[in-house]
Amino acid sequence: MVRKTLSAIKHKISLFTLIMISSALVISVRNFPTEAETGMQMIFFALFAAIGFFIPVALVSAELATLLPKQGGIFAWVKAAFGDRFGFVSSWLQWTYMMIGSVPMLYFIAGSLAFVMMPALAHSKPFMALIVLLVTWAATIYNFRGLKASGKISTYGFLLGVLIPGVLIILFGIIYWVTGNPIQMNMSLTAKNIIPDLSKLTTLVLLVGFMRTFTGIEVSASHANEVKNPGRNYPLAILVVVVLALALNILGSLAVAIVVPQQQISLAAGLMEAFKVFFGQFHLAWLVPVLAILTAIGALGEITTWTLGPVKAVYASAKTGALPKFFNKENKKGIPVRLLIVQATVISLIGCGLLLMPKLNTAFWMANAMACCIYFFMYAMMILACLKLRYSMPKAKRAYKIPGGWFGIWLVSLVGLATLVFGFIIAFLPPAQLHVTDATAYLTITIGGITTLLIVPFIIFALRKVWQTR
Template sequence: MATAAKPATYSLSLPTFIMITSAVLISIRTFPLQALVGWQTIAFNALAIILYLIPASLVSAELATGWPKEGGVYVWVKEAFGEQCGFVAIWLQWFQMTIGFIGILTFIAGTAAYLFNPALADSKIFIFAVVVGVWWGATLLNLQGLKTYARWTTLFVILGAFIPMIVLIGGGILYIWSGHPVLIPLIPSAKDLVPRFSDAGDLVLLITFVFFFIGIEVSAAHANEMKNPNRDYPIAILVVGVIMAVTSVIGGLVVAWIVPVKDLSLIAGIMQSFQVVFGPGLSWITPVVGVLIIVGAVGEVIAWVLGPVRGLSVAARDGLLPAVFQKENKQGVPTALMFLQAVLVTFWGAVFVVLPGGVSAGFWALFALTTSVYIVMYFFMYAAAIRLRYTQPDTPRKFRIPGGKLGMWLMAGWGIVAAAFIFVISLLPPTQVKEDPLPFELFMIIGTIVVCLIPIAIYRFRKTNWKQIAVIPLPVA
């Protein structure tokens, strides 16, 4: 069976790749959650950076520059442990996204509701309609290929993330500078800075901050399209990590200074913040900024739609999924997998609608399940980095974690220990879930086990005819 000719590759420059990675990770929607803990946001962000960002970014930088092939985590784990483990890892990275993006899509719905009819923010039917409409729209846009993907994600992250972020932080500081009262101290005491892990529910808030940074390795799926991946990938990861850490802390503090925590909405909190900053005199600006925020969140969706699915597509071409899921269009986009992905997001949107306890409880349940599933993938990634130092020590790596094998053991080993800690606390219900915790815990445990077993079952029962072999025509005599 002859395979279709591959389209000409589109090269990603360093600035473009930084914008794509920013679209994957950076969002103003995180500020209300950051604001919930006030000055403690510094400690929570620091813990998230230590527990997750440092090991994940450094390990993925070495792996991506050593194996800069299309496929990302699938290729890395496959090189270390074989096809089955590689398939499980990429499946988890991909599948968790179909769950986790319900939170981002509900943020889009909540912001839109705040602009037109705030009562709709508590309507699950309205939120479900937005979830389905935005994801399917982003899917259709991504079918146009990598060039279109890069253009739109760059535009959307500038308009919808960086501009509103600058306006909110700058406007909030001017609001305070002009003499308006602040709701938490401008200068913190030592007590204000220290997190109060008084019970397991408060400890779970750490998961929120870790989740903000999760996905630093996702853009590695596009490393093969970079002009100079060995040099540019580590630079891009460093730049985005620094920007994200700084803006998260400052943005969260600004919201905490100007919006009462008791009135702060997790979904529409950003719009509440802009309403305070602009006041009645400039109230017409709030809807404009709201539209930009929606644009930014949609850009984040667009960036993820064509992220992990590209790695899964490489696994499919290796014969780990039926032939129907190996189909690509003329732009090299895996069409069947993209539509399967959209169907799964629609399914999880429906689950969100039927979960008991209101919008907040449903958000937290799906959010936590996303984290626990994703953490399992990181176990594979860290273990692969260690093993490849032994099995393929001479493979060129433009970026290499210093300290030789010991350095890798310390960094990736710390990543494994931290991931295990995060995994355990992700199984506990947060304080925002007020109902009986048992259904939440059962949902988390059973959901994580089922998601992990699915790729193992697919691999075990795969068919030999799933592997499509290209037929090279013989030269004509």
Template sequence: MKKLSVFELGIMTVAGVFMLNTLPLMAVYGFSSIFYYLFGAILYFIPLAFICAELSSGWAQTGGAYIWIREAFGSHIGFLGVWLEWSNTVISFPALLVFIGTTFIYAINPALANNKYIMLALLLTIFWGLTIINFLGFNISGRMSVIGFILGSLLPILLLIALSIVWLGLKHPSHIHVDWHLPTFNPKHSAFLVGLLLGYAGIQITAYHAQEIPNAQKNFPRAILIVVILMLFISIGGSLAIAIVVPSQQLNIISGVMQAIALFLAAFHLQAFIPYIAILIALGLLAMLNLWVIGPSKGLCISLNQPFTHLLVYQAIIITLLSVVYLWMPNIQSAYWMLIALTAILTLMMNILMFASLLRLRYTQPNRYRTYRIPGKNIGAWIVCITGMVVCFAAIILGFFPPIQLKTGHLFFYETFLMGGIILIVSVPLLFKISKS
């Protein structure tokens, strides 16, 4: 097996984890977003990376989280874990698709992005198209994710940062208020922090390659340091660039990236390039999204022993039904956020199982060979896992507070949607267990 360098692993991870849709969410907070990004990286992102690295280096079989949780708590809890992983990915698709669709529509007419019916038709066309491509067996190389990252995320962010520097250099006004005081943790004000943690959750991709770097015990922390630095640079830089040019009251949490790019280019008399940039971003994000269409279903196939193509069709049907939420809500942004919040809560629940699995396996399988172990023996593992679990529990509670920046309708509907979704999803493994019995 070819060994990866520390830098290669770092770049691969950033390409697999980073998603552009986090930037507008955090741009709402302006200068305070710096604190939130650092908070999420230190107390959630790094602990999650470390536990995934140890678990994957000890149990490297195909199946990921399902294998880890099953080894710790048995097949039933293992199935719950992989079901949560598959469910949170499926629920996130309508949100990611509307982000891609809104970006694409910017190439035609930005006003159409507020039309629920056009957006619904577009996102369903995109997803069913990707499903059919994978159903027919067309294998799109994993390298496409890196190309997609460059086109759909890295280049737009670098463009945003460069434009913001030129903007400030030419003495244009900035909408950011610099304040070095700690930001408020009022739940309704800081609710978007849940979306930030969701943006960090894909760090498992690094862990899957922990055994592919030489001297993992020494080099893996270095790779994580590279990932954290790169993620913080592009995330903070991108969010601040948006906040500089778009007032927080006018910022659209879906199309905020294109909002900022359009305002910058218009100010520099370069608006003719807006449609081309929008199409480039949309195509790049589609290349990245395609890998997520097939990825989570593989772990579920292993636990259910079901044909892969069947799950692809079931997945597409569920996403079609979920997408109808865009027609129920007061506006597209509200529906988008509710899907993000539900996805984040389910992801955090799965992360809690992963943290607990690492602790249990430290005691039930202490002699299992691992190419990487969290430093500090069992005390180090406890510190990392407890920190991660506390943040996960706190973020789950935070997710039930509707953000003050959005009109999400009646509080009862908002919380019922989230709680109902959680109960429905968690009950499936229980019903599956009963039917097997």
């Protein structure tokens, strides 16, 4: 018995690994050029996304994870508040978002590799499809080895592919600034320069883009039962990740905006082209292929981390009978292998299927808009669950509580919910660069897709008695 307990402790993940896993879920350098293009207004956008969305969601995640430390994750939280049905729905929505949201990461890896090997490959759909399949299935099979192994990839991916490139960009941005080079953006601290025109559609769409940058902070809670001292370590990990995410995103994007002229950012064909201009200012163009490889490693770490996170919440609901028993199989590492195989199959179909679309950009944006909306819906369920459990489980032990008593929990909940409602509505709108000719058809397809994605888990849950009686 003692040996078994010691073995269990030995195989639990440390605070450092939890921070790396959580960071890999949330932080990326992919968004630096897009955010840099907004100039000083990125401060407004980042603060809006942080105060209205990221911080409320992080605080709620920390409280819920310490309330239910042995059964962490969105399924356990929402189930405790609203029952099995909504617990399953929340985990299903998180899982669906992951399967759609993985596709941009896969395309990014393909684009980065193409940049190093042969830039023309970035426009080759067979090459893109090959990378989608190779990375998806490699990440899936690797995750069969368990959370410890997955945590190593998350750690190396974040350190090599996010932290090192991010710090390098910030460092060179500071050097460029202090050595008296011409600043490529207007840095005046006037209201006009910092606060964007909120009456413009493009501005509102950008706000949602910044919100999406900070999604995923709650996913690592699905591993709470494999964390050493989750009551202490999970809130601490969340705090570190929030600070890291805000610092890297704002400082990294500012560095790019200071060095690269705005016109060249907007014309840049993605991250690598923007970095080519950035490091060209220092006569260090040779660094760009190195960064391409590093950021591809970072995206690989991100994919590997996302592969195992949401599926564990769905697996927890499957064990209660929400899915057929076929999906309950796990290997000796406790990994739901059949669900992972289903997940990899769906990601492969979406990733390769979108490449066959005649208007790839429009189809890609619509898929992401749908995923974003259902994820916002899940976040609303999570916030409401936290609020409800304050009333239904007032005396339950919480190693961390949102400060401020009842006023604090209500303020955080209302701010978070209001921001999510705003994001949900705005996510329907196409960005100007898509040049959508039939807005009615676009909205009809998008609304129909979101409605379908929201209804599917309710239908599956309603059918659970069919397989429970077999």
